[in-house]
Amino acid sequence: MANTKAKAPPIIDFAPFYGTDPTARQDLVAQVRAACLDKGFFQIINHSVPATLQDAMFTLAHEFFALPIEEKLKVDANLNDYHRGYETFRSQAFSGSLRPDFKESIDFGPDYQPDHRYVQAKHAACGPNLYPASVTNPAAFRTTVDTYLAAALGLANDVLRVLALGLGLQEGYFEGFATDPVATVKMLYYPSQEPVAGEGGDDGERGINAHTDFGFVTLLMQDDVGGLQVFDNDTDSWLDVTPIKHAYVVNLGDCTQRMTNDRYRSGLHQVINRSGRTRYSIACFHAGDPEYVVRCLPRGIGGEGGEEKYPPVSVNDYLTERTKDSYIRAEALNAT
Ligand SMILES: O=C(O)CCC(=O)C(=O)O
């Protein structure tokens, strides 16, 4: 039941970031800060990523997931130990899940080659991509994904600049760790779930189970099917994140929450797709330099006072732990 007190993630016009009006820019910074203090979830419109590139990515996602399973398994993420490639149904489960996720996905990142220091150090999610060869135009697939990753990361870095300003930091505060990030473009495919008998019935099935993202910031495009929900602590209820064509859902991850000592939130979210239609979405996770050590900001900065709640942790150690946990949990549930 919709709760009137619940605050849906705001829709924020990002255009002032690129403009010259300082008041409009300050207003944007304030709106983003308010959303970060609330659930760490907002949508942005009028951003820098071309709509044609966004559309092209959805076209590729449709084509990839429609391939026969044996073709998809040629780029199986289990073929490498840095999790690039295709992930089958029910591969992942987060804490509290009753059933592993009812989704498929494919992950790409910066195409770090074997001689790259991150790959040599075996950092999580760092290694050469597995691009599908069985699509109509493999070269175009690859170029589009790579171009999109660069564009989405460019926008994510702009979001980080706005975040920094909202925290009272220099606009470029995050730039040091944003140059060579561990980042993922994830195409997601959610078949429609079975209807559940009885009003409000719940069979525990989730497209993606309730979780928070691990890194600093996530930019998500969803199609028009809907099904993404964010948890509202004030009303103890799940709120729909309404699809808006070509907009981005922006949400903060745990690294930002840790850095701000819980002032900025890493919002709990999930997907339930009972629409009767297949749902596609494309996420871009920006987790910064894997060797960056996430620590609480110095006291007093951005009003982030109080006792430090988290010990310092490197991005890589944090990602490794959380990712491993979600796959082990799925294996355990699949075995029962
Ligand atoms: O598909 C969505 O809307 C959300 C995906 C998501 O939360 C994730 O991949 O972390």
Ligand SMILES: [Fe+2]
């Ligand atoms: Fe997520």
